[in-house]
Amino acid sequence: MAFRGPKVWLWRWRRNPLKRRADAVESWVLLAAWVLTVLCGVLAGLATARTVEQGMARERVEWRPVVALLSEQAPGTADPRSGTSSTSEYVWAQVRWSARDGSPHTGQARVRPGSGVGTPVTVWTDPQGRLVTRPATPSEARTRATLVGGLAGLCAASVPFVAGRALRSRLECNRIDNWGYEWARFGPLWGGRTTG
Missing domain, CATH: 1.20.120 (Four Helix Bundle (Hemerythrin (Met), subunit A))
Known part of the structure; x- marks a missing residue:
């Protein structure tokens, strides 16, 4: 040593x-x-x-919430008594919305299981009208x-x-x-x- x-x-x-x-x-x-x-x-x-x-x-400034409508029946079933889904998870379903310039768009969004066609869903979009996630706080x-x-x-x-x-x-x-x-x-x- x-x-x-x-x-x-x-x-x-x-x-x-x-x-x-x-x-x-x-x-x-x-x-x-x-x-x-x-x-x-x-x-x-x-x-x-x-x-x-x-x-x-x-992103917080540019991304906006838009009301989209389901264009197909969401998979799964809803609980008719409580008005909520039988599971706490959401499912993917096809939705449609209009961008700021009025052009139509479609995409996949998370919705409650069993939601019907035409059900309004809030989605977030960028200035080009593409789907994005909710911006961070x-x-x-x-x-x-x-x-x-x-x-x-x-x-x-x-x-x-x-x-x-x-x-x-x-x-x-x-x-x-x-x-x-x-x-x-x-x-x-x-x-x-x-x-x-």
Whole structure:
């Protein structure tokens, strides 16, 4: 087991007559890798979160609820006593609606089982009249933006982190090779020179 002395802060940048050029290079590589890791992670995370939140805010402004009518009988049966479906799940059925410009559209929407032809259903559409999901509320948008931004930040931060680790590993291999070379060169000179 190797002896480890007390931990000294910033030891990589202190003056030391035994410190080689490779040690100095390694210290700056580590510093640059950590700074780039933090910067890339934070900047990518914030930019992604802002973009996601702005996109969802735009959806809340542009997407509109439209009343569509069932164009076919919905599968399943409804409970006639309560007016609700016999199961709590919705089913897919064909609906039709008119876009803002008056053009007719059809598509699949989730409806209560057993709903009849002509039953009104609220669907959400984009400016072109295509079916979309209900837009996220501001709090849902913040949560999604935070999660996506955090994931993007971690992915972006991993690039300089892994590159720094790979470069440090390469420097370590070079340092060990140099030690071997120096030992092979000077080790034999020490043999038989002990006094006793």
